[in-house]
Amino acid sequence: MKNQSHTRTLGLKENWQQFSLLVIVNAFVGAMIGLERSILPELAEKEFNLAAKSAILSFIMVFGFTKAFLNYFAGRLSDTFGRKKVLIAGWLIAIPVPFLLMWAPSWTWILIANVFLGASQGLTWSTTVIMKIDLVGSKQRGLAMGLNEFAGYFAVAGSALLTGLIAADYGVRPEPFFLGVVYIIAGLILSIFFIHETRHHVAIELKDHQHEDLSQKDIFLKTTFKDRNLSSVTQAGFVNNLNDGMAWGLFPILFASAGMSLREIGWLAAIYPASWGLLQLWTGHLSDKVGRKWLIVLGMWTQAIGIIVTVSFLNKFGFSVGALLLGTGTAMVYPTLLAAIGDVAHPAWRASSVGIYRLWRDSGYAIGALISGVVADYFGINSAIWLIAMITFASGVITALRQSETAPDKLPLRISVEDLNSLIEKQKVIVIDVRSKEEFEDGHISIAIHREKATLPDSISQLPKTAHIVTNCGKGGGRSIEAAEYLRKNGWTKAQWLEGGYIAWKESSDRKTKGIQMT
Template identity: 55%
Template sequence: MSARPVVLGLRANAAQFALLVAVNALVGGMVGQQQTVLPLLAGEEFGLTGYTFIFTYVAAFGITKAIANWFAGTFSDRYGRKPVLVVGWLFAVPVPLMLIFATDWWWVVAANVLLGINQGLTWSTTVVMKIDLVGPRQRGLAMGLNEAAGYGAVAVTSLLAGYLAEQYGLRPAPFLLGLAYAALALLLSGVFVKETRGHALLDAGRHTSRVDGMHDHLHADLTDREIIAQVSLKEPALSSASQGGLVNNLNFGLSWGLFPLLFATADLTVAQIGLLFALYPGVWGAGQLVTGALSDRIGRKHLITAGMALQAGALVVIAASHSFPGWSIGTILLGAGTAMVYPTLLAVVGDVAHPSWRGRAVGVYRVWRDLGYAVGAILGGVVADLLGLHASVWVAAGISAASALIVAVRMYETHHPAPTLPHP
């Protein structure tokens, strides 16, 4: 029996694409199980008071996830996508158990180191695999579906974990969700997911340079050092995407560690805090179903610029509010701004990077993006300790506005839809 021919496109690869969407939802769920609960656990069970110290778990997560992104990209280009995905899920299994049985805060930090490795290896790999499968025409749609699944699961699981915590206590009930997610994901990734590197090789064989010559210097045989330099500093679109991703996740890292504590100042219940926190990734996740495909039609740059500006405005609303209604509006707007940015930045990397080093380019971009978790947690903690919780949000609003300006000035439009060819 001959092997099925490799074909690019979402419809041609619908079954595998849908399976990878489901796997990425489980990746997001691993984060959602703890986001509402851990800041409360820090104070109630471990007696922590300093914001900077409480945020150590977010910083540990962000730094290890950033490093794991690079290895995910490098190893997926070298050894294939599927082995990296399976190994990433093996790192997830101990996480919920460590959180359930933690006797001091450093067990929580260690669990988040493992979670960061899990997230870096699995999320990066599902991103690359979806870009492999769909080809150049529908990258925005593919990234929208991928990120919607992941962050929709963050929202749903955050809400469910908050409910379980209120009904049954902070431990162990919320973390049993993560244990179930890890077991199911290992089964799906190990047995049913198929390797996609052959699709990337087919894409590379069809790759053509842009008519305007913009990417002539980005040939197929760049070294790892050259890829890092282009994505980090030299290439205008790639480096603009990297800084935009970092600031976006700075806001997410800040919200992860700070928002539950900020919301608790108004004597809200755990369920209300869980709902507020779920609104942000919920709108973010659902919005990407629209914004990813929209970027395939109208282009990437203006959507990213407007999204970063909207995030800045949303943070102003949150910083100026002191009650549930204002925070609800702010988190909804923050989710909408993030939805405009998140899949579109990944699509920019897919547009510009050559298929032969796509995995490494995505890895470098995600290194910078996920360092934002650590920067947001540390910056937010330091400013909160010195000036208060609201001041931390004001600082993040200013940084987001500056990021929007950088994208507007430096990034060029990377997506030029190919003309539709008539069917033979």
């Protein structure tokens, strides 16, 4: 063990074997959801004679709330007991699921199966996300999340298609659910015998970060409300799964009402997660290249358009195009949101923040099913679908107005005094004054350290490459721009220069005076 600790490194290439195994494990995790994706609404109507849409969608509410609750604790448990143990526990909890779905004598037992499924998904999927973030570090976080979500949701699509085809030939029970037994056995064998613990990799990343110790209450509030970026990501994730909860429950019923056969419903139910899963191979990596914010905004708007197309063109072609657009929009958003959480959250409490984000995100399943079910019962399916489309579009607007770019090397080179003051208040910035010694002594930003521009190559090597650095001169521009550009070219990807310089900060009515102090 001692030798292993010395050879641990961060990176996708450096850890490709463990990363690949985790991708395969997450495919089996996703396949478990696919068991229900195309046939459970049919099962509710035909075998259990449920008529109310809210009753039919109750299995999604139970699944969503349970998964959300376990998501929250998955992060905390993985920090306390280790990632691997939590992953194995998640697979053990899944064991009753296929058998309950095969032999449930009443709808209540289907709901119980979804309690087990939600708990299992909360532990297994959250843990595979956390483990991949542990392994790759910051440089390829978007690509890593894209690969993770591709595996999971492409498997959802494949499993949904298989269960639909099996149900068309053999009936909705028990044969389609035999697949679940295979998924669980494979997932358990890989997790027990081949997956290694990854939380020790966090220590490598911590070396390049300032110490930051927060209580669980503080982390919850930052992720949910206080931090503009974390909370913007959280609301977008919530709405994303809100519309997915609606699509999961209402789209198969909509397809059936338009005359689609069970086999056709299986294919249509697979298009959405298949496009979602496949495109994440590209969109996760794309977010590393172009940034997170506008990929999220455009993704939410694309989802809204897909939902509108589905409900407006009630035929097989319209359903297919709508599902493809919804899957494309979700692919733009899903890995990018997780990457943005990784960008903003400190490594010391990132696992907990991911758990809180996934708590709210997967609550969207339940709330989406609840809202769309009730609205469908009172006003019709079409009204429920239109409502969810409008909420999805509004979420994109909120992100556009509230979130800033979080990708480490996509920050704008310039920063305003207002944004600097916010960073100073949060103690998340190092300010470097690049003027002469005489200018610095005449007056400087309260927490600034003095490094003349010409001395930067020899005087900043001790600063961590992940630090958020702001350079300033007197009026902004010139020396501070050159210093920020030098820092970026040499690995300090979060370097920015202060617009207006020291004079603008001095004249600011809201200037902050406490922050990271360095010498």
